[in-house]
Amino acid sequence: MSTFVFLSVLFLIENAIAILSIIEGETVTIAVRSGIRNDKIHTINWFKGEEISVNLFILNSEASKSGRFSIVNAYGDLRIQNVSREDAGYYTVQVVESGEVYVETMTYHLNVYYTDFPTLTSNIKDNTDSKYIIFYCQWSNIYPIMKPNVTLIHNGNTLDTNTIKYKGSNNGVNRVVYQVSENDYGNYACRVTVETSVGIMSKTSNVEEITQSALDSITSPTGISTTVLILAVETSVGIMSKTSNVEEITQSALDSTSSTGISTTVLILAVIASFAIGSFLTFVAAGFLYKRRLGLKENKSKDNDLQYQDMQYASPLLITRS
Numbered sequence: 001m002s003t004f005v006f007l008s009v010l011f012l013i014e015n016a017i018a019i020l021s022i023i024e025g026e027t028v029t030i031a032v033r034s035g036i037r038n039d040k041i042h043t044i045n046w047f048k049g050e051e052i053s054v055n056l057f058i059l060n061s062e063a064s065k066s067g068r069f070s071i072v073n074a075y076g077d078l079r080i081q082n083v084s085r086e087d088a089g090y091y092t093v094q095v096v097e098s099g100e101v102y103v104e105t106m107t108y109h110l111n112v113y114y115t116d117f118p119t120l121t122s123n124i125k126d127n128t129d130s131k132y133i134i135f136y137c138q139w140s141n142i143y144p145i146m147k148p149n150v151t152l153i154h155n156g157n158t159l160d161t162n163t164i165k166y167k168g169s170n171n172g173v174n175r176v177v178y179q180v181s182e183n184d185y186g187n188y189a190c191r192v193t194v195e196t197s198v199g200i201m202s203k204t205s206n207v208e209e210i211t212q213s214a215l216d217s218i219t220s221p222t223g224i225s226t227t228v229l230i231l232a233v234e235t236s237v238g239i240m241s242k243t244s245n246v247e248e249i250t251q252s253a254l255d256s257t258s259s260t261g262i263s264t265t266v267l268i269l270a271v272i273a274s275f276a277i278g279s280f281l282t283f284v285a286a287g288f289l290y291k292r293r294l295g296l297k298e299n300k301s302k303d304n305d306l307q308y309q310d311m312q313y314a315s316p317l318l319i320t321r322s
Helices: 212-216 251-259 264-321
Strands: 012-014 018-023 028-030 041-047 057-060 069-071 078-080 089-097 103-115 119-126 131-138 149-154 174-177 186-196 199-204 208-210 230-235 238-243
Touching (some): 041 069, 119 186, 131 149
Parallel strands (some): 012 103, 018 103
Antiparallel strands (some): 069 078, 186 199, 186 208, 230 238
16 A cells, blocks of 8 residues: 655755646646656655645555556656546645655646537428528537537538538538438538647537438428318308318328328318318308398398387377377
8 A cells, every 4th residue: 555654854845836738538747847866766746736635645656556647757757648627636746855854846737628529410491492401519518618610520521511502600500401412311420629729629429310211201291282161151141151270281191190000091081071060060050140130130020010000000099189
């Protein structure tokens, strides 16, 4: 088991904090800049933090490897393999001279640059004369914060999104493929690239597959349209007209019946039956209203006759009283 001791030293040197930067996933070596000759070094202790503490201890020269961390030479240089964003922060090294009379302490700060994998989604649209695909490339975390360069990849080849067919800008997130043909079928992905002071970060998204069946699923219906039924009844006092509810028959509705065992013919007959029932009820209602209206006219005519008769009977009484 690796151990280290705190020393009462005669002389202590503290250097300014050195700053290092690395891209996530790469390997970094933190070099010890000690004034002690390597043949005079007794012990080297490394700590994850700005202080010398048991809780922050990583490893020392007695056990020079611990997971991804290792001391790689007699000077005590610390190597970190497959650096992750969690490795960012302060590191302190303690170099103890033979005889334990001289100690140097140096602190470093490690910056880890990173970017998450982007995600790609697609949305197929059907225009009047052709189809087009909208790709959306999205990312979440990039450090240091900056806008990446976005490229669209089709079957392993980077597309030129400055053309009319593949519309888009270098720093945008939307990519549009116009006038889709058989040549546009296949696998798509997007790549985000960030240029940093220490190198280029690049990550590629998931794959979106564009197939013929996917394009056919959004095809507009042909030969089948929205239908309404208009019922008109001509009466002696005018024409009554009513329009039914709207029934739309689509290709997808017809196709779905095949999967459930219902034939297209049965579906069409059901629609016709619903129209017939609605038409019959509307006609009956119209007839009832018309008959009632005629009844009211007949009653009104009778009332007028009675009033006329009352006037005939009342006239002689008025003449006699005069």
